Amino acid sequence: xxxxxxxxxxxxxxxxxxxxxxxxxxxxxxxxxxxxxxxxxxxxxxxxxxxxxxxxxxxxxxxxxxxxxxxxxxxxxxxxxxxxxxxxxxxxxxxxxxxxxxxxxxxxxxxxxxxxxxxxxxxxxxxxxxxxxxxxxxxxxxxxxxxxxxxxxxxxxxxxxxxxxxxxxxxxxxxxxxxxxxxxxxxxxxxxxxxxxxxxxxxxxxxxxxxxxxxxxxxxxxxxxxxxxxxxxxxxxxxxxxxxxxxxxxxxxxxxxxxxxxxxxxxxxxxxxxxxxxxxxxxxxxxxxxxxxxxxxxxxxxxxxxxxxxxxxxxxxxxxxxxxxxxxxxxxxxxxxxxxxxxxxxxxxxxxxxxxxxxxxxxxxxxxxxxxxxxxxxxxxxxxxxxxxxxxxxxxxxxxxxxxxxxxxxxxxxxxxxxxxxxxxxxxxxxxxxxxxxxxxxxxxxxxxxxxxxxxxxxxxxxxxxxxxxxxxxxxxxxxxxxxxxxxxxxxxxxxxxxxxxxxxxxxxxxxxxxxxxxxxxxxxxxxxxxxxxxxxxxxxxxxxxxxxxxxxxxxxxxxxxx
Ligand code: ZN
Numbered sequence: 001x002x003x004x005x006x007x008x009x010x011x012x013x014x015x016x017x018x019x020x021x022x023x024x025x026x027x028x029x030x031x032x033x034x035x036x037x038x039x040x041x042x043x044x045x046x047x048x049x050x051x052x053x054x055x056x057x058x059x060x061x062x063x064x065x066x067x068x069x070x071x072x073x074x075x076x077x078x079x080x081x082x083x084x085x086x087x088x089x090x091x092x093x094x095x096x097x098x099x100x101x102x103x104x105x106x107x108x109x110x111x112x113x114x115x116x117x118x119x120x121x122x123x124x125x126x127x128x129x130x131x132x133x134x135x136x137x138x139x140x141x142x143x144x145x146x147x148x149x150x151x152x153x154x155x156x157x158x159x160x161x162x163x164x165x166x167x168x169x170x171x172x173x174x175x176x177x178x179x180x181x182x183x184x185x186x187x188x189x190x191x192x193x194x195x196x197x198x199x200x201x202x203x204x205x206x207x208x209x210x211x212x213x214x215x216x217x218x219x220x221x222x223x224x225x226x227x228x229x230x231x232x233x234x235x236x237x238x239x240x241x242x243x244x245x246x247x248x249x250x251x252x253x254x255x256x257x258x259x260x261x262x263x264x265x266x267x268x269x270x271x272x273x274x275x276x277x278x279x280x281x282x283x284x285x286x287x288x289x290x291x292x293x294x295x296x297x298x299x300x301x302x303x304x305x306x307x308x309x310x311x312x313x314x315x316x317x318x319x320x321x322x323x324x325x326x327x328x329x330x331x332x333x334x335x336x337x338x339x340x341x342x343x344x345x346x347x348x349x350x351x352x353x354x355x356x357x358x359x360x361x362x363x364x365x366x367x368x369x370x371x372x373x374x375x376x377x378x379x380x381x382x383x384x385x386x387x388x389x390x391x392x393x394x395x396x397x398x399x400x401x402x403x404x405x406x407x408x409x410x411x412x413x414x415x416x417x418x419x420x421x422x423x424x425x426x427x428x429x430x431x432x433x434x435x436x437x438x439x440x441x442x443x444x445x446x447x448x449x450x451x452x453x454x455x456x457x458x459x460x461x462x463x464x465x466x467x468x469x470x471x472x473x474x475x476x477x478x479x480x481x482x483x484x485x486x487x488x489x490x491x492x493x494x495x496x497x498x499x500x501x502x503x504x505x506x507x508x509x510x511x512x513x514x515x516x517x518x519x520x521x522x523x524x525x526x527x528x529x530x531x532x533x534x535x536x537x538x539x540x541x542x543x544x545x546x547x548x549x550x551x552x553x554x555x556x557x558x559x560x561x562x563x
Contacts, residue, residue: 128158
């Protein structure tokens with residue numbers, strides 16, 4: 001799953017009314033919502049063997065883009081070639097925005113086509129036979145025997161018209177549908193496997209190359225879960241969002257990343273503190289877990305290159321994979337956090353938001369370290385607090401009892417208890433005292449970032465709840481000029497109170513209280529709306545420029561020319 005932390009959902013107001021035949025100036029304005037930003041990382045610590053392997057992985061990832069374009073729409077590649085030939089300002093503007101969106105539809109404008117002649121984005125993408133209806137495909141899958149039906153709905157097959165029998169469908173494995181590209185990508189993975197000195201990475205790369213040929217991804221997904229290498233590649237068919245018919249078919253994506261040493265060490269340090277944090281949660285002692293279970297793996301990495309489904313429109317900042325339930329049932333999913341992408345978004349989006357939303361004294365306190373450390377703690381706090389509970393004498397779970405309110409309440413809990421836990425570690429001396437002054441203003445600014453796209457998903461609903469609760473408790477306040485500030489004397493107790501309130505609600509499986517809290521607090525009040533209305537000039541997201549990857553590839557081609 002890609003994480004909704006930075007998902008944009010709504011149309012942006014200043015381009016509404018744009019029609020299909022946009023001018024070069026219109027298109028440039030639409031592109032400018034994605035601020036071009038350098039994405040790279042220091043690789044001086046990386047052994048030469050791993051740097052050489054990295055080059056092969058970037059080359060492999062570059063081939064993923066073509067596959068993804070074709071998976072979204074059969075006409076993508078031809079249109080891209082046509083656009084690339086047009087040297088006029090309009091042609092260049094179209095090409096630029098096409099490359100950002102990986103297609104002729106504007107993701108920020110409800111997928112509006114922006115190139116004349118482009119069709120509406122097909123809901124079936126290019127996974128099902130052209131011209132076939134959803135109901136016909138559905139009826140056909142239901143007529144199949146169980147093994148065939150499973151294959152038809154597999155992540156790794158497309159459905160095509162049968163060449164032999166008119167009007168009939170057939171199942172085509174990815175290994176056949178995308179054979180030439182997958183063979184090239186597989187060869188590059190095998191070359192990288194020869195170069196790396198890391199056994200676990202070598203195993204993953206070889207098994208993934210084999211999966212491209214055999215169409216069986218299970219062993220390579222398992223090998224991916226076990227990776228702890230300096231290079232952390234995610235490359236293959238993964239997310240099913242592009243298949244809007246059945247959410248069955250996986251789109252190709254690639255993230256070529258390297259481990260972030262400092263944050264990996266920080267995570268290990270936090271891991272040792274979790275039971276102690278649980279033992280000090282502001283809830284009834286009986287409601288705490290005496291022994292926390294094992295956590296799903298988390299990796300903090302820096303992105304070197306991304307492609308395909310992993311690089312279009314609003315950039316992915318973190319993901320949970322794999323989606324194969326055979327693996328997630330046994331081992332959970334691995335969460336990968338792209339630190340340098342988060343940092344870019346922080347600079348390009350969050351700092352400008354803080355300038356609009358916060359009092360000057362608090363603007364200065366907004367800091368990336370506090371922002372990222374809170375995201376890490378948010379993830380860890382999902383594992384703490386009540387999960388398996390008893391309600392009216394029955395053994396049950398928070399998720400079952402809270403039903404449709406579960407996600408918003410759980411996200412709010414992870415945020416607010418994340419602040420509580422960081423304050424606890426600051427007070428304990430595990431984290432530096434200096435973090436305290438940055439923690440709350442940074443969270444306040446990030447509330448506005450999350451609310452910018454409306455109260456459409458669980459994270460934003462949870463954020464609205466927290467913001468209004470902290471305002472009501474006096475932990476945050478609104479100045480005469482309409483900007484927001486942190487009230488140092490009240491914010492800590494308000495954070496503790498809300499942590500206790502949400503976790504107690506969860507422990508009791510109190511659905512009606514959850515409904516009541518969301519109804520009264522998960523709203524955008526007028527002072528908040530006034531700030532949101534003033535954010536239209538702040539970029540929505542970044543357009544990544546992979547400088548480290550280009551330097552690596554440049555050094556490689558320079559070397560081969562010199563030979
Ligand atoms: Zn979360």
